[in-house]
Structure formats: C-alpha cells, structure tokens
Amino acid sequence: MSEIPQDLLYTEDHEYVKSTDDANIVAVGITDYAQGELGDVVYVELPKVGAKFGQHDVFGTIEAVKAVSELFSPVAGEVVEVNGRLDGEPALVNTAPYTDGWMVKIKLSKASEKDALLNAAAYTAQLGE
Numbered sequence: 288m289s290e291i292p293q294d295l296l297y298t299e300d301h302e303y304v305k306s307t308d309d310a311n312i313v314a315v316g317i318t319d320y321a322q323g324e325l326g327d328v329v330y331v332e333l334p335k336v337g338a339k340f341g342q343h344d345v346f347g348t349i350e351a352v353k354a355v356s357e358l359f360s361p362v363a364g365e366v367v368e369v370n371g372r373l374d375g376e377p378a379l380v381n382t383a384p385y386t387d388g389w390m391v392k393i394k395l396s397k398a399s400e401k402d403a404l405l406n407a408a409a410y411t412a413q414l415g416e
Contacts (some may be wrong), residue, residue, distance in 0.1 A: 289414065289416060290319040290369075291407050291414075292407065294306075294407075296404035296406065297407070297409075299405070300359045301317055302360075303361075304361050304362060307329060307392065309394075311394055311395050311398065312367060312393065313393055313394070313400070313401075314353065314390075314391075314392050315360070315362075315392070316380070316384055316389040317384060317390070319320055319384050319385070322384050325349065325354060326351045326353040327378065328378055329350055329351060329352060329377055329382060330350040330377055331347065331373045331374075331380065332347045332349075333358075334347055334366050336366050337365065338365070338366045339363075339365045341364045342361065342403075344359070344360050346358050346360045346391065347391075349380065361400075362395055362397070362401060363397055365403045368391065369391050370388075370389050372387065373390065375390075
C-alpha cells in the first residue's frame with residue numbers, strides 16, 4: 288500500500304503539492320505510488336529557476352529503469368527553487384518522495400487552483416487502495 292500523507296494535495300497524474308512556510312509557494316514532487324510504479328529512478332530533468340508554467344503543463348521528465356515519464360505542473364506559477372540534490376541523487380525520489388525527493392518549488396499564480404486538487408481521501412479512492 289502506498290504512503291499517502293494527509294496534509295498534502297494530489298493530482299490524478301500522481302504529483303503532490305506540499306505547503307511551505309510561505310503561503311504563496313508550494314513544493315511539488317511525485318507520489319509514493321508513482322515512484323513505485325516507475326521503479327528505480329535514474330535521472331530527473333527539471334526546469335531552471337524562473338521558468339513559468341500553466342496548470343497541467345509539462346515541467347520536466349523522470350527517467351526510471353522501466354520508462355520515461357513527463358512531469359505535469361499541478362498549479363500555474365513560477366519555479367523559485369529546484370532540488371539540486373536530484374542531479375546526483377535521483378534515487379531520493381524513490382526513498383523519500385515527500386521529503387528529500389521533492390522536485391521544484393513554485394510560486395503560485397492562482398492560489399485558487401489548489402482547490403481543484405485531490406485531498407488524501409480522494410487520491411486514495413482514485414488509487415483504489
């Protein structure tokens with residue numbers, strides 16, 4: 288069974304949104320379920336700080352032994368921080384998806400977009416777990 292923290296928001300594409308100390312900035316990564324489906328992550332391609340994305344835009348790719356998948360932005364905004372540790376340690380996505388394995392931090396353009404995301408119960412129901 289996948290780990291699904293109660294305090295996060297989720298997309299149907301298996302990305303999560305985690306609040307930070309700044310109400311206008313969220314951390315984004317992939318869920319425990321997603322990393323489990325991908326298998327061992329060997330490379331993550333992420334955008335540069337300052338890149339802007341709309342909700343559902345592709346913001347990067349993740350390469351695992353089994354497949355390469357696109358990463359979709361759960362919210363519109365500007366990248367204000369990229370997790371540089373993933374360059375040398377892409378396996379952090381597997382071992383700690385909700386902590387050290389986050390991918391980007393995005394400054395929200397429209398905070399209301401978070402309202403369209405799934406809460407933990409809805410995400411769990413989607414997975415059928």
